[in-house]
Amino acid sequence: MALIPGTVGASPVQNVGAYGVELQDRFESLDAVDLQTGQLFTLNAAQCGFGYRDSVFKHASKPLGLAGRALITAVRFALPKPWRAVLGYADLEKKRVQSGVKDPSAQQIFDWVCDIRRAKLPDPALIGNAGSFFKNPTVSAEQCQDIIGREPKIVHYLLADGSAKLAAGWLIDACGWRGKSVGNAGVYEKQALVLVNRGGATGGEVMTLARAIQTSVYERFGIMLEPEPVVV
Numbered sequence: 001m002a003l004i005p006g007t008v009g010a011s012p013v014q015n016v017g018a019y020g021v022e023l024q025d026r027f028e029s030l031d032a033v034d035l036q037t038g039q040l041f042t043l044n045a046a047q048c049g050f051g052y053r054d055s056v057f058k059h060a061s062k063p064l065g066l067a068g069r070a071l072i073t074a075v076r077f078a079l080p081k082p083w084r085a086v087l088g089y090a091d092l093e094k095k096r097v098q099s100g101v102k103d104p105s106a107q108q109i110f111d112w113v114c115d116i117r118r119a120k121l122p123d124p125a126l127i128g129n130a131g132s133f134f135k136n137p138t139v140s141a142e143q144c145q146d147i148i149g150r151e152p153k154i155v156h157y158l159l160a161d162g163s164a165k166l167a168a169g170w171l172i173d174a175c176g177w178r179g180k181s182v183g184n185a186g187v188y189e190k191q192a193l194v195l196v197n198r199g200g201a202t203g204g205e206v207m208t209l210a211r212a213i214q215t216s217v218y219e220r221f222g223i224m225l226e227p228e229p230v231v232v
């Protein structure tokens with residue numbers, strides 16, 4: 001989770017995660033205030049309904065949706081003892097091999113994640129951005145085979161249930177969007193999954209760019225990309 005900007009209270013809202021670990025993997029419970037009734041309550045992981053960049057805090061529908069209704073005041077984490085490295089992510093494994101370290105420490109992994117992120121992602125203090133703008137879409141095994149047949153180089157990760165997660169950045173790149181702009185909103189040159197504010201971009205420009213990207217990816221791959229940030 002190194003270098004993911006944000007507060008602890010916001011981290012369960014989209015079940016933040018990166019490089020092979022999500023909040024839900026280390027989560028125990030949270031406390032919150034019901035903004036309608038003023039009641040305090042506690043939720044465990046199952047009650048939070050965590051999914052990929054998702055939770056009950058992003059959904060308004062009843063009975064379980066808590067969007068706009070819950071103020072998270074405390075989050076409890078459960079860390080495994082002894083600590084174990086999670087190195088399944090390809091870029092991290094590459095770093096480990098390059099460094100020659102067999103059993104990296106948590107600090108080493110933190111530093112590697114920071115290096116990888118700094119090389120790919122713009123610093124929001126310098127270039128306005130919301131991180132990944134689209135979620136990586138999940139497709140069925142059949143759909144994945146069909147797309148691989150047409151696009152053999154497509155970056156994808158097979159999941160335990162036979163489905164596959166496709167790299168949204170790759171799909172956007174394949175449609176030629178990297179470095180392109182609509183007004184002052186642009187697609188980051190080093191990572192097509194990130195939309196950036198090149199200076200003075202309006203919300204309209206960002207959304208026009210996002211919809212144009214969705215349309216091209218849909219027309220070429222038949223996949224509708226879903227935005228990751230909450231649009232207000």
Ligand SMILES: Cc1cc2nc3c(=O)[nH]c(=O)nc-3n(C[C@H](O)[C@H](O)[C@H](O)COP(=O)(O)OP(=O)(O)OC[C@H]3O[C@@H](n4cnc5c(N)ncnc54)[C@H](O)[C@@H]3O)c2cc1C
Binds near residue numbers: 003004014072122
């Ligand atoms: C450069 C960059 C890289 C990023 N990389 C990643 C990444 O790798 N993985 C990832 O998962 N995300 C990533 N993000 C997204 C972002 O960091 C998270 O969404 C973060 O959790 C937002 O935190 P925040 O405190 O700014 O929340 P805000 O943006 O202020 O709020 C986000 C949502 O949570 C709600 N909320 C905030 N606090 C609370 C609270 N206490 N109780 C209830 N609801 C609350 C808000 O109402 C809003 O709906 C990235 C963002 C940027 C800019």
